[in-house]
Amino acid sequence: MSKRFQLDEIDLQILKMLRKDGRLPYTAIAKELDLAEATVRKRVSRLMEEGVLHVVGVVNPAYIGRAVTAIVGVHTEGQEVEAILSKLQEWDEVRYAAVCAGTYDLMLEIAVESNEELFHFLTKRLRAIPGVVGSDTSLVMKVVKDRFSQVGGEHVSHDS
Structure with missing residues (x-):
C-alpha cells in the first residue's frame, strides 16, 4: 500500500542528506541548505509524524554472526497468510516479509549463521x-545495492 505525500524540494534535500547519514545534526542540514535550524527541525518532525521518514539503526547481519542471507x-x-505473517514477525532471522501477487504468496529475506541453520529454518521451522x-x-552471493528508500519526484517509494 502506497500513501502519497506531497514533498517539496527542501523536503527532498533533507531526506537525501538523512539517507546518507541518519544521525546528521539539524544544524549541519540547516547550514548546508541555508535554512534556520528550527525550519529543519519542524520539517523533519513533520516528515516523521506523517510516516514519510523513519530513522533507524541498520545492523549488518554478517557482523552479528549471520553471514548467510537468503531470499525465500x-x-x-x-486463508492462513495473516497467521503465517504473525509467526514470521516473531523470528529474528526474518529481516523482511511481504505479501505478494504472482508466483509466491510471501517473499522473505532471512539472515542466519550458516547453511546448516538455513537448512533447519527451511525444513523444520x-x-x-x-x-x-x-x-x-x-x-544471496553478493549484495550490490541495499537501499531502504529512494527519494525522488513527489513521493518516497520503498525498494530493497
Whole structure:
C-alpha cells in the first residue's frame, strides 16, 4: 500500500542528506541548505509524524554472526497468510516479509549463521507453520545495492 505525500524540494534535500547519514545534526542540514535550524527541525518532525521518514539503526547481519542471507518465496494455502505473517514477525532471522501477487504468496529475506541453520529454518521451522505448503530459496552471493528508500519526484517509494 502506497500513501502519497506531497514533498517539496527542501523536503527532498533533507531526506537525501538523512539517507546518507541518519544521525546528521539539524544544524549541519540547516547550514548546508541555508535554512534556520528550527525550519529543519519542524520539517523533519513533520516528515516523521506523517510516516514519510523513519530513522533507524541498520545492523549488518554478517557482523552479528549471520553471514548467510537468503531470499525465500513462500507458497501458502487457504486463508492462513495473516497467521503465517504473525509467526514470521516473531523470528529474528526474518529481516523482511511481504505479501505478494504472482508466483509466491510471501517473499522473505532471512539472515542466519550458516547453511546448516538455513537448512533447519527451511525444513523444520518454516514448513511447520500451518498453511505453508512450499518454498523456493535463493542464496544471496553478493549484495550490490541495499537501499531502504529512494527519494525522488513527489513521493518516497520503498525498494530493497
